[in-house]
Amino acid sequence: MKKIDVEDKFQIKQLLYSDCVLGVKDHRYRSFGGFALWWYDKQRDICSCCEAGWSDLGRKVVHHSLDKAVKILWRYRRYLFLRGKRLSQDRKPINIGHFYN
DSSP states (O other), X not given: OEEOOOSSHHHHHHHHHTTEEEEEEOTTOOSTTTEEEEEEETTTTEEEEEOOOTTOSXXXXXXXXXXXXXXXXXXXXXXXXXXXXXXOTTSOOOOGGGGGO
């Protein structure tokens, strides 16, 4: 994940809408290297956030409207990181669709 600086809420919305995964870095999130992951599903028109730890029996996925997610992410703009929905070619791709189950 790459640290990013965002200028405004519209930029966060553009990143989510363009199939990027945003991460909020915080020591509270044991999984994904200390990140809460956020992504937008265009087909379902929802933005999801996964904050689960690897040892949890079930993943904690919370769904928000895109506008609500942008407001939340704007509060954490100093801790935002970015990556695509798929990792680079030399690494195994991530399938975030399994978080819906």
